[in-house]
Amino acid sequence: MPLRSLTVDLARGHARQLLPAEVERDYLGGRGAIAWLLWYQLEPDTPPLSANNLLIFAAGPLAGSSGYATGGFTVGTRSPLTGGIAYGWAPGHWGAALHRNNVDVLIIRGEAPDWCYLLIDGDTVRLRSARHLVGRDTVATAATLSAELGGDVRVLAIGPAGEVGVAYASIVAEGQYLVEPAGTGAVMADKKLKAIVVRDRAPLPVADVARMQSVLQSIQQRGERHPTANAIRAIGSAGLLPAAIKLGALTSRDARTPADGLAIARMFSEIARRGGRQERGCAGCPLPCYIDLRTRTGETHPLPSLELIAGFGARVGITDADTMLTIADRCLRLGIDPAAAAAAITFMTEAQDEGLVRQRTLNWGDGAAVIAALDRMSQRREKRDILSLGVGEMQEAVWGSAAFAPQVKGLAMPALDPRALTEIGLAMATSPIGGDYRYAMAFEELVAEPPAWLPPPASGPRETEGKA
Ligand code: SF4
The missing domain is CATH 3.60.9.10 (Aldehyde ferredoxin oxidoreductase, N-terminal domain)
Known part of the structure; x- marks a missing residue:
């Protein structure tokens, strides 16, 4: 039709x-x-x-x-x-x-x-x-x-x-x-x-209800059996975090050094233990991956996603649970892409370290400065905040910074490190929209045990066969 x-x-x-x-x-x-x-x-x-x-x-x-x-x-x-x-x-x-x-x-x-x-x-x-x-x-x-x-x-x-x-x-x-x-x-x-x-209106009819239900059921059963699906059900996309840490895909200080995986894991288990859990996944989904949690002061904030933790947690160095929940909430409410914001902030912090920008406003691990920066860039001001430009344009404004700008074709790279994950690297390099692996949904490397139903060869982190 x-x-x-x-x-x-x-x-x-x-x-x-x-x-x-x-x-x-x-x-x-x-x-x-x-x-x-x-x-x-x-x-x-x-x-x-x-x-x-x-x-x-x-x-x-x-x-x-x-x-x-x-x-x-x-x-x-x-x-x-x-x-x-x-x-x-x-x-x-x-x-x-x-x-x-x-x-x-x-x-x-x-x-x-x-x-x-x-x-x-x-x-x-x-x-x-x-x-x-x-x-x-x-x-x-x-x-x-x-x-x-x-x-x-x-x-x-x-x-x-x-x-x-x-x-x-x-x-x-x-x-x-x-x-x-x-x-x-x-x-x-x-x-x-x-x-x-x-x-919204009543659901639309489908031509073959029985067949559709059988497909949905089979997907649900696969999800019930797989450990990665169980982890996602418990803590959203951050269920892939242990694999990312193990494979060395979390890096810090604008990807200059390996991240402190233990500190990130500790922070995240503290977040995951928080009370007030409310699932808000899509209707009927057996894998509800969107979850709200309570902060120490009783506010309800969204559970940070994998990209948000890799960006603000590992790259920027924020390891305080409440700060991370607040950043997730700010990105949602202000309407800011978390991966691009984390890339802009890590880039600017490194530019300040390198002496390419005179004013020092950011420091590694300084969550309060990050929250202030998100708030500041979302307010109407006479002079536009350079952080609001996006990494592709920022590197043109900051002379000598192009070599460490985390972007491809102008689009910020999410913070999972492609040097540790070849499939994600390939997806970033070839995506028509720029450096974001989510265009290709290239997450297989982070699945601890490739599901039995994947066609051979099963995708392992170091495999290159079957990835393009
Ligand atoms: S359908 Fe919605 S809740 Fe279910 S896995 Fe996808 S994004 Fe998460």
């Missing part, structure tokens, strides 16, 4: 259209449709931060069904960080709600005259003023719009970081799920689009 697109021009109105049948047939899933649209509908020299750039959201083919782990979405654009194609994605339920409103692909173009949000509710497509939401964080924005419009809406929003032009600002879905990697939030902000709200 041809994909159903909804195009919203933020200055002119909207239109529904069927894309040519070949897009659905030959370009599998959301990423494929986005690539096709950018190729055919975006002028070659369009600046990323301009009204003519496109911001395209697409849900996967199964989104909207009752199957677990199908409700997320992909978003693509021309990236202000790389000048090339950007993809980000988030799990959750927003993509499912989009599909349930008969939209496979949502194309945003133009620029609104003032801050607005988009509401999609069946046949109703409206732009409404978002003046009252400016300055609100992503969690508060989702809560406000849910209260105003009724609880059955799914909200994605940018936070204060996007509003003030942080280059690696993130979109956050449902006040819970960060869109990663970076690149798309800054484009949404440039269009003065604070949020996109979709009213």
Whole structure:
């Protein structure tokens, strides 16, 4: 069936259209449709931060069904960080709600005259003023719009970081799920689009219910038996941390020295023992990997992800549990990509060490300075904070720093060290979006025991066979 697109021009109105049948047939899933649209509908020299750039959201083919782990979405654009194609994605339920409103692909173009949000509710497509939401964080924005419009809406929003032009600002879905990697939030902000709200509806029917259930059951059974799945169920993506430490994939001081794996492991076990645990994984998922925990002062913060610990814990050297929980919360609320923020901070700390930057504002292991930097870059100021540029642009601003800037094609590298993980290194080097291995989901090396159902040769950390 041809994909159903909804195009919203933020200055002119909207239109529904069927894309040519070949897009659905030959370009599998959301990423494929986005690539096709950018190729055919975006002028070659369009600046990323301009009204003519496109911001395209697409849900996967199964989104909207009752199957677990199908409700997320992909978003693509021309990236202000790389000048090339950007993809980000988030799990959750927003993509499912989009599909349930008969939209496979949502194309945003133009620029609104003032801050607005988009509401999609069946046949109703409206732009409404978002003046009252400016300055609100992503969690508060989702809560406000849910209260105003009724609880059955799914909200994605940018936070204060996007509003003030942080280059690696993130979109956050449902006040819970960060869109990663970076690149798309800054484009949404440039269009003065604070949020996109979709009213949820009943699950869509599937053609062969029995077959779908049997596939979902078999995935669930595999997950029940595997130790890595059990670790992820207990502590989210940080369940891969012991393997990363063992393989030497955590490095510190902008990857100059091996990280203190013991200190990181101790901090994380302290985090994992915290009370007030609330699972907030995607509906029906047998592997709920998003978890909230309580800090010592009683606040609820998200469990830090693997990338956040590798970046702020190992690279920057923060080993205090509460500080790490606060950083995870700040990234979510301000709408900042954690991997890109950690890369910017490690890069700037090293530039200060090397005497390439005069002012000393950061030190290795100084969590308070990191939190202050995240807050500062998300506030409107006369002079733009250099930390808000992203590593690719920062290395151009700091003469002599290119050799130690953790970036590929302008996109920050997440902090798992590719020298220890060959598959991740290959993924970073070849990804079309820049240096982020998550484009290829190259996590097999961190799975302690390759699952029996993987086709041979089983992937081991030092193997090169079968990896490209
Ligand atoms: S809870 Fe985690 S594993 Fe489950 S679908 Fe969501 S992101 Fe995926």
